[in-house]
Amino acid sequence: MDTIDQEITNNYAIYNGDSCEVLTEVPDESIHFSMYSPPFEGLYKFTSSDRDLSNSEGDDFWIHYSYIISEIFRITKPGRLSAVHCMQLPTSKTRHGYIGIRDFRGEIIKAHQELGWIFHSEVCIWKDPVVAMQRTKSIRLLHKQILKDSSMSGMGLADYVVVFRKPGENTERISGPLDHWAGEHLESKGNRSIDIWQRYAAPVWTDIRQTRTLAYRTGRDENDEVHISPLQLDVVERCIELWTNPGDTVLTPFMGIGTEVYVSVDQGRKAIGIELKPSYYKQAKKNLKQLQTTEPNLFDNLMAS
Numbered sequence: 001m002d003t004i005d006q007e008i009t010n011n012y013a014i015y016n017g018d019s020c021e022v023l024t025e026v027p028d029e030s031i032h033f034s035m036y037s038p039p040f041e042g043l044y045k046f047t048s049s050d051r052d053l054s055n056s057e058g059d060d061f062w063i064h065y066s067y068i069i070s071e072i073f074r075i076t077k078p079g080r081l082s083a084v085h086c087m088q089l090p091t092s093k094t095r096h097g098y099i100g101i102r103d104f105r106g107e108i109i110k111a112h113q114e115l116g117w118i119f120h121s122e123v124c125i126w127k128d129p130v131v132a133m134q135r136t137k138s139i140r141l142l143h144k145q146i147l148k149d150s151s152m153s154g155m156g157l158a159d160y161v162v163v164f165r166k167p168g169e170n171t172e173r174i175s176g177p178l179d180h181w182a183g184e185h186l187e188s189k190g191n192r193s194i195d196i197w198q199r200y201a202a203p204v205w206t207d208i209r210q211t212r213t214l215a216y217r218t219g220r221d222e223n224d225e226v227h228i229s230p231l232q233l234d235v236v237e238r239c240i241e242l243w244t245n246p247g248d249t250v251l252t253p254f255m256g257i258g259t260e261v262y263v264s265v266d267q268g269r270k271a272i273g274i275e276l277k278p279s280y281y282k283q284a285k286k287n288l289k290q291l292q293t294t295e296p297n298l299f300d301n302l303m304a305s
Contacts, residue, residue: 001025004278007285011265014273014288016281018051019253020064022274023071031075031272032172032248035239035260037085037231038065040104047277053254062111068253070115075251078168081120081243084108085231087159090138099139099152105160117164125235126206129156161235163243174245180267182237183207200238208234214259214287230256236263244269258284265291 003017015022039046039054041061046054056064072082089104096102109119133141133156140154177193178200184207188195199207213230236259244250246268252260255273257280264271265288275281 012261012271019068019274026075029077031251032080033244034072034251035083036252036254040089052276066111073116076166078166079170081163081165083161083163083239085161087157112164120163120165122160122162124204125159125208127158132156180241182234208232214257231259236260240267255284256280258287262287
C-alpha cells in the first residue's frame with residue numbers, strides 16, 4: 001500500500017497513512033469487527049495535515065468522516081459490528097456563542113444510519129468528574145460556580161461506546177462462554193460466564209479502570225501534550241470478547257498508539273490498524289513489539305478469503 005510506513009506481521013498489519021486511502025485496499029466483506037475513537041469534531045487538532053479528520057470542521061468533518069464510515073461498511077462482513085467510542089462535546093462562547101453541550105454521540109448515530117448501518121446497542125462509561133474538573137477546569141464542574149451561580153453548573157461528560165451492525169446474516173456465529181474478565185474484581189456465584197455477562201450487559205460500566213492504558217508518553221509531541229488520551233484497555237477487551245471469535249480480523253482506522261490492535265492480538269484475533277500521525281504510529285509499533293506472533297500471515301488469509 002502507498003503509505004509512509006507499514007509493518008505486517010503474522011498477527012497484525014499496521015500502516016502509517018491516510019485511512020481514506022488505505023481502506024480502499026481492504027477487500028469487501030473481509031472484516032469481522034471494527035472499533036475506534038474518531039477525532040472529536042472541533043475539539044482538538046492532532047496534526048497540521050489537511051488529511052487529518054481533526055482538521056475538518058462543520059459540514060466538511062461529516063463529509064470526510066462519512067467516507068470512512070461507508071468504507072468500513074463495505075469491508076465489514078454482513079451481520080457484524082462496528083463500535084465507536086465517543087462523548088458529548090462541550091460548546092464554547094468563542095465558537096458557538098454559548099456554554100453548553102452538543103449531541104456528538106447522536107450525530108455519530110445519525111451519520112451511520114444514513115449510510116446503512118443499524119444502531120445496535122450502546123454502553124455509557126462512567127468518568128470521575130473530579131479528574132475531569134482538574135484536567136479541563138470547566139466552569140460546569142467547579143464548586144465555586146455553585147456558590148456563585150449554579151445555573152451554569154452541570155454534570156461531567158461520560159464516555160460512550162455506540163455499536164452498529166451491518167444488515168445481513170452473520171454466517172459465523174459468535175458463541176461460547178465468556179471467560180476473560182476485564183475488570184478488577186469479580187465475585188463469581190458459580191457460573192463465571194453468567195457473572196461476567198451480567199456485568200458486561202449493564203447499560204453503564206462503572207468499573208472501568210481509567211488509568212489502565214497502553215504506554216503513550218513518547219507518542220506525545222509539543223502540539224498535543226494536553227489531550228492525548230488512550231482508550232482504556234478494559235473497554236476494548238470487553239468489546240473484543242463480546243463481539244468477535246478467536247481468529248477474527250479487527251480493524252481500527254484511527255489506531256493512535258495501538259490499543260485496539262494490541263488487545264485484539266493479545267486475545268487471539270488478527271488486527272489492521274491505520275494511523276496518520278507518525279509519533280503515534282511509532283509508539284504503536286513499540287507497544288506491539290511486546291506481543292509474540294506465531295500464526296499464519298494475516299494477509300495470506302485475508303486475500304485467500
